Amino acid sequence: MPDYPKTDLNTVRRLAKRGVYDEATVHAIVDEALICHAGFVHDGRPFVMPTIHVRTGRTVYLHGAPANRMLSVIASGVPVCLTMTLIDGIVFARSVFHHSMNYRSAMLFGTGRAVTDPEEKWKAFEALTEHIAKGRWNDARVPNEVETKTTAVVAVEIESASAKVRTGGANDEEEDYALPVWAGVLPLSLTPGTPEPDPRMENGTSVPEYVRRYTRTK
Amino acid sequence: MPDYPKTDLNTVRRLAKRGVYDEATVHAIVDEALICHAGFVHDGRPFVMPTIHVRTGRTVYLHGAPANRMLSVIASGVPVCLTMTLIDGIVFARSVFHHSMNYRSAMLFGTGRAVTDPEEKWKAFEALTEHIAKGRWNDARVPNEVETKTTAVVAVEIESASAKVRTGGANDEEEDYALPVWAGVLPLSLTPGTPEPDPRMENGTSVPEYVRRYTRTK
Numbered sequence: 513m514p515d516y517p518k519t520d521l522n523t524v525r526r527l528a529k530r531g532v533y534d535e536a537t538v539h540a541i542v543d544e545a546l547i548c549h550a551g552f553v554h555d556g557r558p559f560v561m562p563t564i565h566v567r568t569g570r571t572v573y574l575h576g577a578p579a580n581r582m583l584s585v586i587a588s589g590v591p592v593c594l595t596m597t598l599i600d601g602i603v604f605a606r607s608v609f610h611h612s613m614n615y616r617s618a619m620l621f622g623t624g625r626a627v628t629d630p631e632e633k634w635k636a637f638e639a640l641t642e643h644i645a646k647g648r649w650n651d652a653r654v655p656n657e658v659e660t661k662t663t664a665v666v667a668v669e670i671e672s673a674s675a676k677v678r679t680g681g682a683n684d685e686e687e688d689y690a691l692p693v694w695a696g697v698l699p700l701s702l703t704p705g706t707p708e709p710d711p712r713m714e715n716g717t718s719v720p721e722y723v724r725r726y727t728r729t730k
Numbered sequence: 731m732p733d734y735p736k737t738d739l740n741t742v743r744r745l746a747k748r749g750v751y752d753e754a755t756v757h758a759i760v761d762e763a764l765i766c767h768a769g770f771v772h773d774g775r776p777f778v779m780p781t782i783h784v785r786t787g788r789t790v791y792l793h794g795a796p797a798n799r800m801l802s803v804i805a806s807g808v809p810v811c812l813t814m815t816l817i818d819g820i821v822f823a824r825s826v827f828h829h830s831m832n833y834r835s836a837m838l839f840g841t842g843r844a845v846t847d848p849e850e851k852w853k854a855f856e857a858l859t860e861h862i863a864k865g866r867w868n869d870a871r872v873p874n875e876v877e878t879k880t881t882a883v884v885a886v887e888i889e890s891a892s893a894k895v896r897t898g899g900a901n902d903e904e905e906d907y908a909l910p911v912w913a914g915v916l917p918l919s920l921t922p923g924t925p926e927p928d929p930r931m932e933n934g935t936s937v938p939e940y941v942r943r944y945t946r947t948k
Contacts, residue, residue, distance in 0.1 A: 591775045608873055609873050
């Protein structure tokens with residue numbers, strides 16, 4: 513897969529060795545993340561909103577109520593920054609200074625537009641649902657006309673993107689290795705618990721596979 | 731605890747019943763979150779960066795390398811938006827339309843300043859370390875002079891804040907309850923795995939309690 517162009521906007525400055533620009537790495541992070549943090553400027557001030565997203569090619573779809581401020585601002589075509597972050601662990605070093613996090617983050621820069629074409633909007637509904645749980649679209653009742661009308665969808669075309677990835681253990685100063693301080697990595701991950709069926713499940717429907725064995729990784 | 735003032739900036743517009751402004755709710759989310767997403771405007775464009783934070787009263791501290799662009803922009807006193815999001819679960823409804831997420835998010839608005847007072851900087855180091863793992867500051871080697879000099883700390887004074895919280899199960903349309911579709915909540919949480927000791931642990935130091943029983947909740 514090709515790389516996103518490396519411009520002044522997306523070039524990772526700090527710890528540049530952690531910066532990657534290839535589409536495969538960036539897209540894998542975007543797709544694994546359940547939500548993104550959408551940044552936009554309104555009245556000269558920054559806003560950062562958590563929201564569900566889905567990626568199709570180099571387009572990211574967001575959705576919400578038509579009166580949603582974030583969506584109307586983004587649909588107006590202003591620059592947008594979408595950031596996805598996956599926390600993989602805490603790195604405990606012998607020195608406070610070398611503590612770190614293992615993580616994977618993607619930062620996408622682009623501009624938005626309202627999705628008005630009915631077919632594109634429907635495809636976005638399907639993709640958003642499948643992003644949450646693959647297989648759900650075919651099981652649940654699809655949106656009716658009123659629901660479709662009262663859901664706004666906005667597309668952000670990714671013009672530039674970068675990813676930052678940190679893996680591995682602690683990197684301490686040579687003279688600190690002898691210190692009696694525990695060092696290592698505590699892995700962290702977004703983990704599913706036991707599904708809680710709705711009390712009004714009147715039909716004894718069993719828990720679908722995509723809920724029982726829920727995972728964000730492919 | 732008092733409320734943050736409800737202004738045009740922080741008023742939750744969509745699903746206003748989910749919006750809360752009391753300090754206790756906002757601060758509990760800020761403190762449980764391991765990282766925040768910091769939004770700022772640079773050259774007229776929005777940037778959203780994931781970063782570790784810690785709160786002390788109504789001040790949030792961020793840190794990094796002195797050349798870090800995010801920190802220098804924020805230290806210059808521009809408006810900042812810090813957003814913390816905790817994902818609690820996926821709400822599976824019978825209709826695609828009523829799918830939702832259980833989550834708690836906090837959005838803080840404020841302005842930044844560079845922390846130059848040595849005592850405030852040291853306290854911020856301690857607070858940031860303790861935010862990651864309570865008890866770690868006393869165990870690890872504290873920063874030396876060079877490390878202190880090569881770590882920039884920025885304070886963001888919270889001027890306005892809001893939280894959004896969604897809990898509970900699916901709220902379906904009355905006529906959908908009879909559908910043979912599984913509905914319910916799949917809980918999700920950031921969960922620690924098994925600690926991975928550094929291969930160069932030369933002294934057999936045992937895994938500290940705050941790593942073995944790691945939790946983000948109080």
